[in-house]
Amino acid sequence: MSLNIHYKEDFKDRHIAPNTADVDAMLHTLGLGSVDELIEQTVPQTIRLKQPLNLPQAKSEKDYLSSLKQTASLNKVFKSYIGQGYYDTTTPGVILRNVMENPGWYTQYTPYQAEIAQGRLQALLNFQTLVIDLTGMEIANASLLDEGTAAAEAMFMQFSLRKNQAAKKFFVSELLFPQTIDILKTRANPFGIELVIGDHQTTTLNEEFFGAIIQYPAGNGEVFDYTAFAQNAHTLNVKVTVVADLLSLTLLTPPGEWGADIVVGTTQRFGVPMGFGGPHAAYFATKDEYKRSIPGRIIGVTIDSNNNYALRMALQTREQHIRRDKATSNICTAQALLAIMAGFYAVYHGPKGLKLIAERTHGLAVTLAESLEKAGYTQLNKVYFDTIQLDLGNLVDSIHRECIDNEINLNYKGSVVTIALDETTAIEDVQLLVKIFAKVKGIAADAVELADEIVATVIPTSLQRTSAYLGHPVFNAHHSEHEMLRYIKSLEAKDLSLCHSMIALGSCTMKLNATTEMIPVTWPEFGRIHPFAPADQVAGYYTIFNELDKWLSEITGFAAMSLQPNAGAQGEYAGLMVIRAYHQDRGDHHRNIALIPSSAHGTNPASAAMAGMKIIIVKSLENGNIDVDDLRAKAEENKENLSCLMVTYPSTHGVFEESIIDICNIIHENGGQVYMDGANMNAQVGLTSPGNIGADVCHLNLHKTFCIPHGGGGPGMGPIGVAKHLVPYLPAHAVVDISKEKSIHAVSSAPWGSASILVISHAYIAMMGGEGLTSATKHAILNANYMKARLEQHYPVLYSGANGRCAHEMILDCRAFKNFGIEVVDIAKRLMDYGFHAPTVSFPVAGTLMVEPTESEPKHELDRFCDALIAIRKEVTAVENGDSDKTDNPLKNAPHTATVVTGDEWNHGYSRQTAAFPLPYVAAYKFWPSVGRVNDSFGDRSLVCACPPIESYMEEETV
Structure with a gap:
């Protein structure tokens, strides 16, 4: 026997799950001889890359961590007294190990399926309660991206609520942190809002102002009594936003007690490392009367189908997809994981502990x-x-x-x-x-x-504060580590994550978040660095940024990247603002029309509206493709004012449209730019690229294609790549000099957004290499087409490419089931009984499921999921044939909790076995939903967004 002394483990074989036998079996099902044959049938030859990706040789996990340690050592961890919204903090070990470093928390998806997300929903409700109590306000959301963007959202909310439509002035205290003022400048410009930056003690407000924003404590550290300022503002119908340091509010009179209408800020110092700028959870609190105008997500209390306490996202759930360009915000993500950490920090320390920390710091x-x-x-x-x-x-x-x-x-x-x-x-x-x-x-x-x-x-x-705060039992019962550990684990056990099963969400790419990618995030050389630390102290970070810029530019076919946008929707907005600046710099101030296909992500029109653009919808054909004739007609009709086209590729329907190059050419011929939504880059990497196709700018969801985990609804990163002519306009920053010749103002608080998690994507690319990344794309397409082949015999697949193939995702049509009383949501809930999170529900087509498996799932997991959907289809057929009751059937009653299944009474026309263990494999994998089907409408009618004593809440229900 000869020995291989040169063997090194190949990371791509850990990331890409299907082995050789899996691939052969899937290809046999598809009637193909090779993966490359599938790619030839799927990706149009006209857009294929002519050369392989020019990236460094892939590193093993061991070699990568070793080299990264050397890079990290270039960062000098000095004692920071810089402040300005970023502070060193101590993350309790029980939270660091069991939340931040725990895939049971960081691989969860956004809690759209509330029944299997009760743990993080409770943790986010804790966060909201913390914010409400400390600010003295009536309602709060479940976090925003960062302090600066929260302040900008507050400005826009005030602008939207103004009674005097002629009021265009917004007072900005000169003592706001400079990065916040910078973002306000960015957001104000498209709406013609005039920022009046000055001294709150000397500025005279009048009827031309719609709002004001002040900092508490101020940016220079001074604590002012703003009571008279707020009273004067209100006499003029001017609303007041306060940017408040949350820890200080344990000692200072909360803004809600002296006249604030909106209070925003960051919760970073509640146990979340500085991380050279992020990720950190911002907060947003306001009065109850403004609850329907709050940006982002709100967690609310409701009841389930058994009249038990339950939680769900309230009011704004996916409002961008409903209201589109009329949405109050383009935000479709948050900083859930970081908000959860901040909430747990408050639970762990309690009101007394927080006050002691504040008193010690102040003292x-x-x-x-x-x-x-x-x-x-x-x-x-x-x-x-x-x-x-x-x-x-x-x-x-x-x-x-x-x-x-x-x-x-x-x-x-x-x-x-x-x-x-x-x-x-x-x-x-x-x-x-x-x-x-x-x-x-x-x-x-x-x-x-x-x-x-x-x-x-x-x-x-x-x-000095005199009012009590954090009186709810949750903040007064878990102060020993043993109690805290059990509390964290009790919530984790209620949530389905990638630890349990695949999450086949179309357009969301829930793939492996490898441990090796995650480990460096909590190294002190990355975590304890202030974002405004001197450049000569952060050479390690600069090395990572430069390499990531180069690698992502190669992958996208663009000239340069901006790593600043800290979410996908933020990247959309940044890209559109860069396009806007380009047109205006050329004297084309009138170019303000954005063409957007009817199938686009809801954030697209919302982002375009935020960038001051007029939206014109382009029709889609019956096969889901963009109607090129309609596009050409509208581009030519509006050629004098055309700003851009927003297009997703592969399409939102999961298809490589053959006409994409023609589409880009039509826009360019009529003076516009092409903005490509990078949500579906997992089907492009290594095979084609936005630059090769003809796009001018594209945002990348690093929390999708490039392995940053979703964190239960954030963090995310949405950097943008741009063609050469747009490079001069990439975002600048007010504190750290990253300006190009003609940069737009900042879009995020920190120069490089959520810098510490960029290490994750850096690790992924470095360990995969060009060949590995391309292979990942091919296997994502293979897995999707294999599932399509299995499922299309049971569910109509709405759209496919010229050769009958899908890209990396597909849409299953469930609309016909409505004829006999079965809704797509019933299928989504029933999947929980089989141990799965539902695919994307009713987007981009109502009544459908959009399925995306990713390359990280092995064949046996794909088969388990397919088996579940096929079994559910049989349950649907039973209802259709009359073999199962239209109202009392496993679909309508799903999900089934352990309490219900093991209860003394069982009054259903199907067995407990059918309810809980519908297929043989389920017993070995069983995940029990902790509540029955959640009643959304009840919760919206009786909106409760803070922790109520469960006993008293349920007493109210029985009255």
């Missing part, structure tokens, strides 16, 4: 301020929470050098310096700062009386 800031004043410095803030401010004059350079020598970062703005303390600051840190400042003054260290204990507050009584 150390007071100690530092008083010690520096003893050393001869003047501290400028009269009232502050955690941030002090000093004008150092000509001493600033000396202070800066000494701090760098001691691996300390302060926040410098000319000669003025702010020092922001946080949860991780110790008395020894304060003493070191005082010694540095004393040394620069030429004062002997022992000449300054260094405080060795925390002194009293400087917050005046009038600004």
